[in-house]
Amino acid sequence: MTALVILEHDGQAIKQPARSAVAAAQKLGEVHVLVAGEGIGAVAQAASRLPGVAKVIAADGPSYAHGLAEPLAALLVALAPDYTHLLAAATASGKNVMPRVAALLDVQPISDISAVVDADTFVRPIYAGNALATVKSADAKKVITVRATGFDPVAAEGGSAPIEAAPAAAAPEVSRFVSAELSKSERPELTAARIVVSGGRGMQSGENFHLLDAVADKLHAAVGASRAAVDAGFVPNDYQVGQTGKIVAPELYVAVGISGAIQHLAGMKDSKVIVAINKDEEAPIFQVADYGLVADLFKALPELAQELEKRS
Amino acid sequence: MKLLVPVKRVVDYNVKVRVRSDGSGVETAGVKMSMNPFDEIAVEEAVRLKEKGVADEIVAVSMGVAACAETIRTALAMGADRGILVETDVELQPLAVAKLLKAIVAKEDPKLVILGKQAIDDDMNATGQMLAALLGWPQGTFASRLVIEDGRAIVTREVDGGLETVSLTLPAIVTTDLRLNEPRYASLPNIMKARKKPIETVTPAELGVDPAPRLVVLKTAEPPRRQAGVKVGSVAELVDKLKNEAKVI
Ligand SMILES: Cc1cc2nc3c(=O)[nH]c(=O)nc-3n(C[C@H](O)[C@H](O)[C@H](O)COP(=O)(O)OP(=O)(O)OC[C@H]3O[C@@H](n4cnc5c(N)ncnc54)[C@H](O)[C@@H]3O)c2cc1C
Ligand SMILES: Nc1ncnc2c1ncn2[C@@H]1O[C@H](COP(=O)(O)O)[C@@H](O)[C@H]1O
Numbered sequence: 001m002t003a004l005v006i007l008e009h010d011g012q013a014i015k016q017p018a019r020s021a022v023a024a025a026q027k028l029g030e031v032h033v034l035v036a037g038e039g040i041g042a043v044a045q046a047a048s049r050l051p052g053v054a055k056v057i058a059a060d061g062p063s064y065a066h067g068l069a070e071p072l073a074a075l076l077v078a079l080a081p082d083y084t085h086l087l088a089a090a091t092a093s094g095k096n097v098m099p100r101v102a103a104l105l106d107v108q109p110i111s112d113i114s115a116v117v118d119a120d121t122f123v124r125p126i127y128a129g130n131a132l133a134t135v136k137s138a139d140a141k142k143v144i145t146v147r148a149t150g151f152d153p154v155a156a157e158g159g160s161a162p163i164e165a166a167p168a169a170a171a172p173e174v175s176r177f178v179s180a181e182l183s184k185s186e187r188p189e190l191t192a193a194r195i196v197v198s199g200g201r202g203m204q205s206g207e208n209f210h211l212l213d214a215v216a217d218k219l220h221a222a223v224g225a226s227r228a229a230v231d232a233g234f235v236p237n238d239y240q241v242g243q244t245g246k247i248v249a250p251e252l253y254v255a256v257g258i259s260g261a262i263q264h265l266a267g268m269k270d271s272k273v274i275v276a277i278n279k280d281e282e283a284p285i286f287q288v289a290d291y292g293l294v295a296d297l298f299k300a301l302p303e304l305a306q307e308l309e310k311r312s
Numbered sequence: 313m314k315l316l317v318p319v320k321r322v323v324d325y326n327v328k329v330r331v332r333s334d335g336s337g338v339e340t341a342g343v344k345m346s347m348n349p350f351d352e353i354a355v356e357e358a359v360r361l362k363e364k365g366v367a368d369e370i371v372a373v374s375m376g377v378a379a380c381a382e383t384i385r386t387a388l389a390m391g392a393d394r395g396i397l398v399e400t401d402v403e404l405q406p407l408a409v410a411k412l413l414k415a416i417v418a419k420e421d422p423k424l425v426i427l428g429k430q431a432i433d434d435d436m437n438a439t440g441q442m443l444a445a446l447l448g449w450p451q452g453t454f455a456s457r458l459v460i461e462d463g464r465a466i467v468t469r470e471v472d473g474g475l476e477t478v479s480l481t482l483p484a485i486v487t488t489d490l491r492l493n494e495p496r497y498a499s500l501p502n503i504m505k506a507r508k509k510p511i512e513t514v515t516p517a518e519l520g521v522d523p524a525p526r527l528v529v530l531k532t533a534e535p536p537r538r539q540a541g542v543k544v545g546s547v548a549e550l551v552d553k554l555k556n557e558a559k560v561i
Contacts, residue, residue, distance in 0.1 A: 068478065069441065069444075069451055069453070070450055070451070073445065091472050092454060092470070092471040093471070093472070095438075095441075095453075096441065096453050096454070097441075098441075099406065099437070099438035099439075099440075099441035099442045100442065100444060100445040100451065101445075102407070102442065102445075103407065103410055103441070103442035103443075103444075103445035103446050104445045106407075107407070108405050108406065108407040108525070108526035108527050109407075109436070109442075110527065111435065111436045111437055111438055112435065112437075121530065124435075125435065125535070126338070126434055126435050127323070127329045127338060127435070128432065129535060130328065130329050130331075130338075130535070131329065131338050131532050131533065131534065131535070132532070132533045132535050133531075133532050134529070134530045134531045134532075134533070135527045135528065135529050135530065136528045137527055137528075138526050138527070138528065172448070174448075174480060174484075175451070175452075175478050175479070175480050175481075176479045176480075177476070177477075177478055178466065178477040178478055178479050179477045180471075180473075180476045180477070181474050181475045181476075182473040182474040182475075183474045191472075195560070195561070219561060227490065237456065237470045237474070237475070237491060238470070238471070238472060238473055238474050243435070244350075244429070244489075244490060252554070252558075252560040252561065263325070272560065273554070273558045273560050274538075274541075275554070281543075286543070287538075287540045288538045288540065289540065290541035291541055291542060291543075291544050291550055291553055291554070291558075292540075292543045292544065293543070293544050293546075293547065294543060295547075300547055303547040304547050304550070304551070307547050307548055307551045308551060308561070311551060311555065
């Protein structure tokens with residue numbers, strides 16, 4: 001049994017969720033990884049250093065430059081005959097590409113697995129994480145996306161796998177990349193951060209997020225948000241934590257001015273320690289919080305920044 | 313041009329579902345059902361394209377038990393022109409839905425299919441991408457903006473790092489994200505009008521598709537429940553606990 005994992009990267013480094021996908025694949029058999037993009041020499045090198053990877057397949061070319069689903073899926077279908085399992089992290093990119101691959105292979109994809117039971121059987125959350133389904137696939141090949149929070153990422157260093165060039169695959173010319181507006185931030189990425197501090201509608205404005213930033217700075221934390229905060233335009237869409245946003249499970253999650261709707265809890269309730277700051281003592285977020293502070297956030301946040309400063 | 317909008321009947325997003333005690337699934341009897349929220353956004357987007365004169369007909373499709381006709385009525389009340397119900401008692405998974413939709417596309421010849429990015433019951437996030445693959449069409453998933461221009465679909469997509477814009481040849485597949493639009497409420501006159509709009513019923517067999525599921529659910533379990541913790545009296549106490557008790561900072 002050999003599994004192929006598509007490694008998502010930013011042109012330089014391999015993304016952490018991809019290392020979690022490798023960890024999931026290692027429960028299935030030998031692991032090969034695919035690095036696709038344009039000018040990906042350094043990433044392929046990094047991939048070869050992942051421990052427990054037997055082979056790196058490098059697909060270097062302009063049609064892979066922007067991670068468009070159509071050429072990537074065609075490439076994966078070309079590689080598929082050698083593999084029993086095809087995996088990617090359940091990121092925006094993985095979710096975009098893998099179902100397309102599955103359909104081309106006449107396979108029902110297994111989305112967002114949080115555990116591997118055996119080579120055919122997996123656990124996946126459904127209904128915003130309110131139920132865990134154990135599913136067995138009847139397909140000969142499994143096409144899987146991996147919920148990164150379910151698997152500790154493999155280390156970045158330790159291996160030395162050979163690198164092989166990918167065969168040429170047809171590049172359908174039906175889609176074209178136009179532009180990207182990516183948020184720039186000095187902070188750790190939401191899905192990889194050890195600590196996440198999130199704000200909700202209670203923050204009242206984008207301006208007020210500086211109060212949260214001050215706390216995040218002290219904790220070297222990533223900043224997230226509820227959908228209500230994103231909808232209100234306080235912060236960009238990529239801050240959204242939840243069922244239909246990002247799934248995070250940091251060591252510490254601090255929810256500020258967030259009520260705790262099931263769709264929000266779906267994205268953060270597997271965090272190790274949860275702190276809630278909310279002025280409404282009845283807010284449902286307190287039902288999942290290890291430490292709850294009933295307070296006005298406009299008072300509590302500056303105090304928190306100060307207290308952290310004092311004790312660092 | 314003609315638009316096709318698949319709409320799924322799901323447990324309403326406000327319902328906190330319960331796992332059956334024998335692990336056989338989630339309790340859906342007597343639970344409020346609604347149109348999948350992402351599909352409301354898809355219908356809204358289609359109606360706006362029609363209002364702008366870009367589209368001339370909107371066909372809403374729902375698949376599943378007979379009650380899915382209600383979901384189609386909701387779409388008709390929002391402004392879709394007619395409906396197709398693919399009726400079956402078989403539990404439909406995205407591969408089957410995509411194959412059924414492909415058969416409908418072959419008959420209807422739409423230029424654009426707008427789906428939700430994700431059904432909030434199975435949380436698969438797969439059907440649109442799979443339909444695109446089966447048709448050999450381009451896909452613009454997780455759309456927060458859609459413009460039809462010079463015979464192409466320009467789609468701004470929500471990706472992990474922010475936004476990305478792609479340009480697709482038509483026909484194409486688009487899946488909606490939450491910020492694409494704010495769906496309208498159907499007005500009473502429109503609900504009345506919707507009653508007269510036609511809904512055609514077909515079966516998977518008539519469409520030549522075997523809808524049997526490929527994933528067998530062995531069991532359904534409650535996730536581990538989190539215990540509520542303690543309330544702290546002050547910020548200083550909170551920081552103290554995080555440092556000395558939880559040891560996370
Ligand atoms: C299909 C669908 C998908 C969704 N997906 C997501 C998702 O992925 N992620 C997500 O987050 N949501 C999602 N939602 C939305 C979700 O249902 C809630 O509407 C949303 O999470 C509420 O955000 P909130 O807690 O910030 O706002 P609210 O529910 O309005 O809560 C604001 C909280 O702030 C508190 N507050 C106000 N002022 C102060 C103050 N001065 N000091 C302290 N506390 C204060 C209030 O007491 C309140 O508890 C989804 C909804 C749908 C329909
Ligand atoms: N049974 C169904 N009937 C109609 N549309 C469906 C059905 N199942 C899925 N869809 C469409 O596919 C989208 C994604 O669903 P899923 O891939 O199951 O998360 C939904 O938002 C709908 O637009």
